Amino acid sequence: MKIVKNNLYHLLQLCQFSDSAIPIGSFAFSNGLESAIQLNVVTDEVSLKHFILVALKQSSYLDGVYVNHAYRQAKRADLDGLLALDKSYNSKRVGKELQLMSSRIGNKLASLFLHMHDSMLLRDYLALAKKQGVAVSHPIVHGIIFNELALSEQEAFAIYQYGSASMILSAAVRLMRIDHYQTQRVLFEVNQTVDGYYDKVKSMDTIETHSFAPVFDCLISHHVDAHVRMFMN
Template sequence: MNKKNKLNHLLQLCQFSDSALPIGSFAFSNGLESAIQLKVVTDDKSLKNYIMVCLTKNASLDGVYINHAYQAAKKRNIQSLIEIENSYRTKIIGKEQQLMTSRVGQKFATLFLKIHDSELLNEFLYLHKNNKDNLSHAIIHSIICSELSLSQEETFALYHYGIASMILSAAVRLMRIDHYQTQRILFEVNKKVDEFYAESRRLTLDETHSFSPMFDCLVAHHVDAHVRMFMN
């Protein structure tokens, strides 16, 4: 990185990790709404535990795909990106999770192209023009971070941060918890990011897994919930 661009690089990290980034993640709770309704999450301690489950799941699935997609994007290997995308889509369980990754991915791509040129992202979107539901946030995220010249570690960290921020943002609207508590939880779970990244580096795409029965049951419950604030 050019030393004179160091501060701009830092500000780009801040901008694209901002929880207020308008990519639609505020509409999703990542299963938290059902977790609260079923009393799996009742206080700040159980909320932190729930986020850790989600981040552990991310490290063994999304994070692995992010690493591979980032490497393919750096090589500008569009065919490899398509293959990684297709493989990732087979691992997403539940129609609401599929909806979340597609919606957020599409909005992130649209936002980025409004503020930055990207031949690679335009080509990737063109190849999906007849089936935009197959776009995935994780793969779009990797392409964008590559185009911004962020490192692979930074790319993983931003996605990790986004998951925790999404859930905590929903928590403020769903349960009795204040911003001091949510910020403390965010500070604590972020201490584990290096361990999560190391786990994601250890796995190949064939070894990825999302074994998390509690989470899968909560997501399934939300589909038929009578009262819903969030889309998942």
């Protein structure tokens, strides 16, 4: 099926890939929120918003850069370049649970997309990754898919950031006393950061990426040995 560039179809593609109900398994992860609530780092709407802002900043300077570069490598159909990005990203994603999250969501997203649209590039990438024993990651798969759909790099970055925030807010509804009105207000507010972050990272090379957020990383580590767990991280 050939992707046809059309304004309304273009809009619906963005809606589909930003839908929190898209079945890629993100519902199983809280991105550290579960431990943040257990340790009273997040207690209300205000602290939840601050937590998400930190998560989005961390995502921008690591995942977002890899989304951008994966999009560019996919445009050149550079399979070796895409695998090199995966290896590099996996070496920088601290913590087994975060690596597991990225790999599982990436694989589910790839599988879903191939059921919707046949992509030789994506198939070849998955086959090469399997042959070389490289764990595919969410940012790389995301960049490939948005290139295949003829959507823009900026849109790929924005939807990835939106998905990160939505994942945490979905977990928040199940973990704390907060309603959907509050979570939508938080989402509306944190979405305002996306243009600024894209402008800051669009020219960054992968060697410049960083994700230093010590409290956030400690929360992820705490979750590994937590006695009570609803989420995989």
